[in-house]
Amino acid sequence: MKLLTISIVLFSTNQVLQFYGLSTQFMTSYLDDLLFFPITLSFIRIFENRNKDFEIPIYHSLIGLILISVLYEYLVPKIDQRFTADTVDILYYSIGIIIYHLTRIKIKTRANKKYSAFGRYC
Numbered sequence: 835m836k837l838l839t840i841s842i843v844l845f846s847t848n849q850v851l852q853f854y855g856l857s858t859q860f861m862t863s864y865l866d867d868l869l870f871f872p873i874t875l876s877f878i879r880i881f882e883n884r885n886k887d888f889e890i891p892i893y894h895s896l897i898g899l900i901l902i903s904v905l906y907e908y909l910v911p912k913i914d915q916r917f918t919a920d921t922v923d924i925l926y927y928s929i930g931i932i933i934y935h936l937t938r939i940k941i942k943t944r945a946n947k948k949y950s951a952f953g954r955y956c
Contacts, residue, residue: 837937838876841869867923871930895931
């Protein structure tokens with residue numbers, strides 16, 4: 835939940851700064867791409883509430899990476915001239931996926947240590 839909150843605050847701040855012309859080149863070009871998967875995967879996990887232990891498999895994230903990359907870095911720029919294909923975006927999508935999954939690993943590790951301390955799941 836912390837990652838989602840931080841990501842949404844960063845995204846919103848970035849949009850406001852862009853609106854007022856105060857953002858940097860990195861923020862304008864890549865911050866949204868970096869935050870896309872942490873926000874999207876966090877929402878998917880929240881809405882997948884049938885199983886409290888649900889975790890999004892890395893291979894699902896990689897499939898999402900491929901689909902988003904092909905769609906937004908290949909197809910959309912070919913269809914609409916307002917969009918530009920930028921393969922560096924794929925790097926930032928990937929970093930976002932890594933951030934999301936590393937955060938989830940830390941949370942699961944902390945939760946498992948808590949259970950072990952109380953004698954559960956040992």
